[in-house]
Amino acid sequence: MTRPPSPSLLADLAALLGPKGFTTDPEVLAPWLTDWRGKYHGAAAAMLSPATTEEVAAAVRLCGEAGAAIVPQGGNSGMVGGATPDATGTQLLLSTRRLDRIRAIDAAARLAVVEAGVVLENFHNAVLAHGLRFPLSLGGKGSATIGGLVSTNAGGTQVLRHGTMRALVAGIEAVLPDGSIFDGLAPLKKDNRGYDLRHLLCGAEGTLGIVTAACLRLVPVAAARATAWIGLESPDQALVLLRRLDAALGDALEGFEIVPHTCLDAVLRHIPQTRAPLAAPCPWYALIELAGDDAEALDAALLAELAPALDEGLVRDVAIAKNERESEDFWRLRDSISEAERAEGPALQHDISVPVDRMPTFIADNPARLSAAFPGARALSFGHLGDGNVHHHVQPPAGCDGKAWIAEHGEAVSRLVYRHVVELGGSISAEHGIGQAKRAMLAEIDSPARLAALRGVKAGLDPLGILNPGKLV
Template sequence: MIGQDIIDRFRVILGDKGVITDASDIAPWLTDWRGRFHGHAAAILQPDSTEQVARTVALAAKIGVPLVPQGGNTSMVGGATPPPDGSALILSLRRMNRIRSLRAEDNLAICEAGVILANLHDAADQAGRRFPLSLGAKGSATIGGLISTNAGGTQVLRHGTMRALVDGVEAVLPDGGIFDGLDALKKDNRGYDVRQLLIGAEGTLGIITAASLRLVPAIAARAVGWAGVQSPADALALLRHAEAHLGNSVEGFEVIADDGLGHVLSHIPGTRCPIQTRTPWHVLIEVDHDSDRRPGPVERLESALADALEQGIIMDAAIAANEAQAEAFWRIRESLSEAERAQGPALQYDVSVPVARMPAFMTDAAAAAQRAFPGTTASSFGHLGDGNVHFHVRAPVGTTDGPAWIAAQGPAINAFVHDAVVAAGGSISAEHGIGQMKRAELGRLSSPARLTALRAIKAAFDPHGIMNPDKLIPRPDEG
């Protein structure tokens, strides 16, 4: 446990506003978003500048106090939850919430780590630009967390993950030194790319304090459509058909199993199926134009879907008649995780496989899991264009003690699903990171060369192990 004398040393740096010690104020930040991991911390440290972060980290390094960086606490893998023994302090970046600059002419925004994604969206919109990354937790997820996990979301098909959208970073390294890499250089060959090492490192190599982020022109017009298909293979055929007809104006392409849609309709008030026919699988597609060229996106999408219907690729389709309807279509997709939680206990997997293998994986892995674990049901949804599958295995109907079922069946189901992913040439983490939930599996399934590289990088940056302990990097007994 960390005593009051140590907390007071941080208070000298951060002031009274920068240190939270009230147990009731700390409590909401000790549990991960899914409620699976629970930790303890004697205090939350809240710096309001990069200089304060640097001084805080330098002191932590000097006295050997581990720090757990935290933004919106929306990690899906326990990546921002402190250890249960109280040996670490939470370092919250939420007070560092300033957009330092937003230059429409340069298509660039410089944001501090605590900026909430939705607030960046609003600021960019006011400048006639947009930041092309969105996800269900946009109202609470912060820029620092999104960079630290290399977040993806629903627009990766056209714009890529956070790696593709970050042009520069400012970070505090484990010794308290400030890495000033905010300049958005197109060419920089000064050796190892520290920026890229920090992106996706989950706070294990340093604390990201600010970033230069790439903006794109605002959407001038968009079309959002919903299509029913017989199988994920037909969904992939529709994607290739859409790419041929619509080019890079296809911004979103989501595939959803019908049972997932059913859960949303059952648990999310005000939702309804966008098409008249309930088909085995569904596709949500968005086409965006950043100019008023003709034909517009609605006409182009209508033509592409009509042709797909004639060819037998799709079974039914609808195009949103207005913005409210377009948002209603997207609300279904963004409510899938919430609806799955309401449906009952389940194990959720964020994985990726090569795009060409994704349709077979979605059907075959689900069928195999149900055979291997009688009484369970399995299905998936995902970003078909980038191979990201959100794969869920639900507890048998009537299961009343979800945590007990997960504790008893989770290890075997985890191994089964992850083995199937690796056999398909995929990754056990597509966009949520490793955190602590997948750390042991990363160790079990990674090659010795990968593990050696990960551990060597961690040791070089953080020799005393104070940066987000027990996250991402497998322990020696885990691989």
């Protein structure tokens, strides 16, 4: 059991971190005590903002000796309340935002050592100056930090080709619950010293250690890209198109997103300076992107695959971006869906994954299950068909008090969705983590063997339970 921080502990932490690294000022704390969606609200005895790994280690050591709970936080852009303290006011918020150095970029080895507080978009720009890119991107790139992305094993829109964050992490530096520093930054391709602590920390949501830096894999800047917005009848057709393009184009196919017209319509209504890429609406759309060295070759390859698909009726219409501006416009439509959905009103968001071949089945069948159990409920799905991860949102019946409906039915709705996902061999969390939002549901419906293993690892590394209590397990 953790204990509230004593006045002497707070004084020791203030002396250690100084005025820039320690505060109890309610106005300074306030923005960081609520999650991005505004669903979870907490309180904290103080916010710690160490500027070095050594300061993190010293702070964790003091907290461990006192039995005080720590909630690590990066950009606070998570979707599951994983970085929000509880409401008791007895936990300490530890921000990694001052750990903001890019320690090294090795262009020849295509590696970079980056501290946890570096914002993803800033990192993108830094490696671009070296003719390289970090091939993970998402809508919150302007606020998401490297430490948070590692700790949640983030995905994004380029997983189809490059994998999740775990695949891009070559090494990790972290402070463990006893205050010791794990230095696993060396990018070893072979290392058989037992359990891979780097992969264990990646996706642990700050419950096993506080990531302070990571060694990340880079790839060359793609000299060219080809982007297309495609009108379709159904997710089944999208899957057929995905398989066809994957077989014909291989690694050139970097992204394959699906969007229903309801989502596009919401973006067009709520997001300024957006427009529909096609002349007439279609029930579904695919946003695909190819990357490579030769623009003409990419365009030719894309046309060679899409022309017969049009002739066969597999797709209804196609718009191919003529320049970088149009490519960015297409992606802005996709990246603005969450913002537009929030403007539409309250909804239940589900970040799920199932085997790719079963995704159209889930998208087709789940709305019927929902409407049978909850008359009037509306479901929509969008996202990364290429890797089996689709964001499944459930909206309250039209005309009702949305917040009240969610308060009454939300848990049962999510249980129905997640049981369907598990039935299809999927996961209740594809890329956002478990946090506090899905902790109870994970304990209820996940495999007993998996849960026992997770709890055993947590107990072994953090026996006092001081790191991010109430999250994940």
